[in-house]
Structure formats: C-alpha cells, structure tokens
Amino acid sequence: MEELKFLSILKSIANKNPEDINSYIANFILNNIKEINDYSLEKFAILTNTSKPSIIRFCNKLGVSGFSELKFQIKNLIKNNLALNEQFNFKKQLVDNNDKYQNYLQIKNNSSNIVLERYIANQKDIKILLDRISKANSIYVFGMNLAYNISRNFVQRIRWLNKTIIQERDLNSIESYVQQINENDVVFILSLSGNSKYLIDFASKLKNKTYIFGLLGDDGEIKKYCDSVIEIPQFEDKIWDSFSIRGQCLIQILDYIYMDLTNYLLKKVQTD
CATH class of the missing domain: 1.10.10.10 (Winged helix-like DNA-binding domain superfamily/Winged helix DNA-binding domain)
Incomplete structure (x- = not known):
C-alpha cells in the first residue's frame, strides 16, 4: 500500500x-x-x-x-x-550508506512477522487443508520460476510422508494435469506476484473442480479462484524489483504447513 x-x-x-x-x-x-x-x-x-x-x-x-x-x-x-x-x-532504491542494511532487515523482519500473523489468522483454513492433504489421492504443486524452485524441498518432504505429490512448471504438463485433477486431489498454486497469467488460466479451469490453496503475492488476480489464500507481503518493492524477501516468506509458509502436517498425521495415527 x-x-x-x-x-x-x-x-x-x-x-x-x-x-x-x-x-x-x-x-x-x-x-x-x-x-x-x-x-x-x-x-x-x-x-x-x-x-x-x-x-x-x-x-x-x-x-x-x-x-x-x-x-x-x-x-x-x-x-x-x-x-x-x-x-x-x-526513492525506490537502496541508500548508499549503512542504512541500506537496516532498511533491508526491517522489511525482511516485518514481512516475516506479517506472514506469521496471516498464517495464524487462517488456522481454520489450514485445518481444512491438512485434512484434505491427509485424504488426497494426489497433491499438485504448480508454480513458475523462483516459486517452483523454492517449493522443491517442500515437495520432497511431503513425499517422505508417503504422500503422492506432483510438482510442475511446464505449461503443457500442467494443462494435461488440469484435465485429470478431481475433487479428491489438492492443488497448491504458488505465485510470488499473484498475477501469473498462465496460473490465472489454470486456476480458473480448476475452480469448483478441486480444492485450491494459494500462496500468492498481495492483490493478485489468482486468489479469486482459490478456496483459501495466504498472501505474501510485497514491501520489498520499496527497495528493489526483486522477489528475494517474498521467496523467503514462501519458504516460511511452506515450513509452517509441513510442521503442522507432520503433527496432524502423527495425532491421526495415534487416535486411529
């Protein structure tokens, strides 16, 4: 803002x-x-x-x-x-003195704090997500560029939990998956801008077809097609045209989801 x-x-x-x-x-x-x-x-x-x-x-x-x-x-x-x-x-640039480090750190810390606030505020949706993941036939993670690379570690950890998870950035491959995804699946849409025209198109085709969880940049159009969204702050726009801090925020959210999912599955095993 x-x-x-x-x-x-x-x-x-x-x-x-x-x-x-x-x-x-x-x-x-x-x-x-x-x-x-x-x-x-x-x-x-x-x-x-x-x-x-x-x-x-x-x-x-x-x-x-x-x-x-x-x-x-x-x-x-x-x-x-x-x-x-x-x-x-x-001025949309880093000041040429030591203040640039403090400015970066301030934006990074504030972004991280806001991510935590938003995650906690969405606990009802997180619980729905965890339940959907635990029962899902397949989990799909769609993202481009940096968001795709960042999510690779998350995808691997979910596989360690014996879940079928598919990560994709190739447009033709995503299009083919869109045709076969159904209500028993879960789809993650990752976009640090929130406005990838390709992901907007895929999300619109998946709306009302399956459960979509979006991790998106603020004010992006993709969110209107998602069942639930956690928005990623874009304060770093004030210092540069880069997605570095936003990328760190995405890692933070995926870590939270992984931690909550492992606890959820453990409790489920203990009560079954």
Whole structure:
C-alpha cells in the first residue's frame, strides 16, 4: 500500500464519526504517531481503552493485515515525513550508506512477522487443508520460476510422508494435469506476484473442480479462484524489483504447513 493512500484512509476514518471506536483509534494514532512503534498490541489496546480484537478489526478496516503491518506502515510515514507534511518522496532504491542494511532487515523482519500473523489468522483454513492433504489421492504443486524452485524441498518432504505429490512448471504438463485433477486431489498454486497469467488460466479451469490453496503475492488476480489464500507481503518493492524477501516468506509458509502436517498425521495415527 502506498504511504499517501494509507495516510488518506487513516485520516478519513479519524474524521468520520467522533463516537465511533475506529475513529477514536485513528485519532489516537495521528496524535501519537511517533510513539506507536514503541507499543505492543496489548499496550496499544490499553492506551486506546479498547481490546486486541478491536485493534485487529481496525487494522483490517484500514487495509492492513494486523498490528505489525500497521506499525510498519506508520514507520514508513514517519521516515518519509508524510505524517508531518504529506509530501511523498520515497526513492525506490537502496541508500548508499549503512542504512541500506537496516532498511533491508526491517522489511525482511516485518514481512516475516506479517506472514506469521496471516498464517495464524487462517488456522481454520489450514485445518481444512491438512485434512484434505491427509485424504488426497494426489497433491499438485504448480508454480513458475523462483516459486517452483523454492517449493522443491517442500515437495520432497511431503513425499517422505508417503504422500503422492506432483510438482510442475511446464505449461503443457500442467494443462494435461488440469484435465485429470478431481475433487479428491489438492492443488497448491504458488505465485510470488499473484498475477501469473498462465496460473490465472489454470486456476480458473480448476475452480469448483478441486480444492485450491494459494500462496500468492498481495492483490493478485489468482486468489479469486482459490478456496483459501495466504498472501505474501510485497514491501520489498520499496527497495528493489526483486522477489528475494517474498521467496523467503514462501519458504516460511511452506515450513509452517509441513510442521503442522507432520503433527496432524502423527495425532491421526495415534487416535486411529
């Protein structure tokens, strides 16, 4: 989300209705913007006389996934003086001094934190995914380029669990699989941009035919064809045109799924 748009939405909520809890939270942020990043979610809820669920709902209304992403956006506002003069002058490049390392680390850590928040927030869908995988005839993993390479280790580990899993990036091969996939299968769609035109086409053909789980870049078109999605933050767009940090986030999510799946299968064996 661009900083100017973020600030505009924040001010709009603040001015909407003085009696509304979201308006109160927004005004508190604007009046204490330099201190927000020092607060934990619990502390912020106390200071605004609200609750953690209320803060999370406010974040969603603002267009961010959680409190960590809210703090990240506010930090960007302060860094670019947007909160003071509403002038946007962020250069899309690494600064030629030691700040570039801190800037990279900040974006990497914030992206990782947001991935964790989104994964936890999607636990209901994760449980459905684990159940579907445990019963699936076949598991398919479709992705291109970096996403494909990243998922190779995940695919191998799933095979170690005696699951039939097929990984593919060749367009003709994917097309042939699309014809044979049925409701007893599970399909992973991996796209760090979320907008691969080929994967959009395949996902549209698979919609309502099988269970599709998407690991996708924010705001991508593919997600509308998926049964469930975990979106990958794209904050690194602010420093370069690369998918490096997004790739690390994809690894993180796949690791979480593998850990949860092994625990799920172990408990299933113990209870059967």
